Each structure stands twice: as C-alpha cells, then as structure tokens.
Amino acid sequence: MRPDHAPFVDPLDDPPWAMQLVVRAEKADPPNHGAVCEAAAAAVVRLLTDPRAAEPGGEWHDAVREWESRRIRKVTRRARGVRWPEAEALPGVTVGHAGAQVRAFPPCPVQDVPPELAKLQVAGLDLADADEPGPPPAPPYAAIALNPDVTITTGKAAAQCGHAAQLLLRKGRRKHVAEWVESGAAVHLVRDVPWRSCVKQSTVAVRDGGFTEVPPGTMTAVAWLVRK
Template identity: 80%
Template sequence: MRPDFDPLDDPPWAMQLVVRAEKAGPPAHGAVCEAAAAAVVRLLTDPRAVEPDGEWRAAVHAWESRRIRKVTRRARGVRWPEAQALPGVTVEHAGAQVRAFPPAPVSDVPPQLAKLQVAGLDLAEAERPPPPPEAPYAAIALNPDVAMTTGKAAAQCGHAAQLLLRQGKKKHVAAWLDAGARVHLTRDVPWRTCVKEAAVAVRDGGFTEVPPGTMTAIAWIVR
C-alpha cells in the first residue's frame, strides 16, 4: 500500500470553484477569496444540499466523508456562461464572481469545467479593501507567512468557511446564516491575535503550493 494512501479518500473527491477573471478589469484578490468562501457556504446550505431528497445531498455527504478538497479554476469570455449553465451557486461580491459546484470525484469533472485552467490565478489586491460588514459575519485570516496564489487562497478561505459552518457554535452559526452569511477577509489584525480569536483552523493537505500540515487560514464569527 502506498504510504500516502487514504482509504477514506479513494476515489478522491473535490468541490470545483470557478472564478470569473476577464482580462479587462479582473477582480481583486480579497474579493475573490471572500466570494469563494460565501459560495461554499451557500452551496452547503442550499436546499438541494440539505433537504432529505435534495439532489446534492448524497454528493455533499460523500465528499465530507473524505478530505474536503477544493479546486479553483478561472473562466473568461464564453467559458464563464458555459460554467454558469451547470448546476451550482454563484456569488457576486465586490466586483468578483465565483461559482461553486456540487462536489464529485476528481475523475468525473464535467468537460465544461475540466477545460478551465487551474494554475496561474494570481490577482492583485484592491488599493482600498472594503471595511468589515455589519456583524454578525465570518472573519477569515490568511497566514501572512505562507505564499499562496489567489486560486489557492480562495480554496483555503472556502475550507475555513466550511469548517466554521460545521464546527462553530450552533447559535453563532445560525445568527451568521440568518444575517446572510457575510464573509470578510481580515487584513489589518496581527496574525497572532487572529489565531487567538479563531474558532477553526485549516491545515493544508499539501497537494499544491504549500507543505502538508501548513496552517493556511483561520476563521471565527464576529458578533
């Protein structure tokens, strides 16, 4: 048996995230990260993923029983409406558009998504990132000592939001969802302070960009 073989992750599954990144006027790095996190939460709380007879429920359960991998892809031009035509949930936020798709085996990605580029999505931060929204909201912080592309960071923010949804205090999560599941990428608070506040932490599997076990992102609910 391979030393890295995990029977609970065979076959591997992933949630696909597609970012609209046109050449003219691309979105900001932080906006993409926030939109990705929100899209993950909205898909996981969508009736199609929650209701007993929901068409996504079995897929979500199968995926969450494995490693919660996420693959971030970019689309521009005609590729974006092609992706939009597939079942999923789109979030538009601060100039960014991200669509989350129901998880599936990595070998069974629809051709409209499989053709989209994975590597190389690295966007600039906005000159003036927006202030935090009205509470309650999910605060997410990325580890400043870990270099990540926008695609990688968006996936990590998605992981953080998902862990917060599943592991946060129920009453705080309920209030967050009732308020619209707003997400804010924290940039101006020291990392050590954020770690003390964090309710959940993401430790990367090490498949891309960073060593396995690296703490990439943390999250908590601001009330």
C-alpha cells in the same frame, strides 16, 4: 500483505472527491484578490446550506455527505469570455461580491468533473489586491485571516478561505452559525490584525493537506464569527 511495490491507497482518497470553484477573471477587468477570497468563502457556505445540499433527499445531499466523509478538497479554476456562461449553466451557486464572481459546484469524484469545468485552467490565478480593502460588513459575519507568512496564489487562497468558512459552518456554535447563515453568510478577509491575534481568537483553523503549493500541515487560514 500488500506487496512492497504496490502503492499505498488512502481509503479517504479512493477515488478523490473535490468541490470545484470557478472564478470569473476577465482580462480587461479582473477582480481583486480579497474580493475573490470572500466571494469563494461565501459561495461554499451558500451551496452547503442550499436546500438541495442541506436537506435529505436534496439532489446534492448525498454528494456533499460523501465528499465530507473524505479528505476535503477544493479546486479553484478560472473562466473568462464564453467559458463563464458555460460554467454558469451547470448546477451550482454563484456569489457576486465587490466586483468578483465565484461559482461553487456540488462536489464529485475528480475524474467525473463536467467537461465544461475540466477544461478550465487551474494553475496561475494570481490577482492583485485592492489598494484599500473595503470595511467589514455589518455583523454577523465570518472573519477569515490568511497566514501572512505563507505565499500562495489567489486560487489557492480562495480554496483555503472556502475551507475556513466550511469548518466554521460545521464546527461553530449552532445558534451563532444559524444567525450568520440567515443574515446572508457574509465574509470579511481580515488584513489589519496581527496573525497571532487572529489565531488566538479564531474558532477554526485550516491545516493544508499539502496537495499543492504548501507543505502538508501548514496552517493557512483561521476563521471566527463576529456578532453584534
């Protein structure tokens, strides 16, 4: 038997793996909250559907499979100045959207995060939203809504939107997901629809693991595909 004093080790988190997301956040011209969330979600999908991740034998394929067999974690970091080109020099996928730039990196054990990323700040990324969010893109696109009753930072929200987009990619109807991905995997953060209505029409829901900011099991985000 396990001694009473020995800590419980969850086999799904031994060792923990995470996908790193890096947001470019320059002091002089920071992006807005919604644009970062949308760019982060799109970056996650584009990395997961990149041939390097999606095709057997691809250089990221085994890492993605290992990560998805565990508890899905994403860590959002911020970079500015010279730190951004240092991050962009590492393998990954960058999405630029509405003034925001987010780069997703192949998942790895948290202790093996490249030093260029490990030194980037995790906590404290909290950005203002746009005064007037832009209209939704032309369908098909992923609609993502964040729970308005849960207070989280921009960094946490970006990770939750990435989770929602990943669940939609994996659990949505195959034909509809293929149409969305083939058209560019556009994402729209829904703000003008009541949360209850969003939950009712959603295909997937994110319930947080409780590692940061919110209690475990909190429903933080939902997502669904909007088609023509």
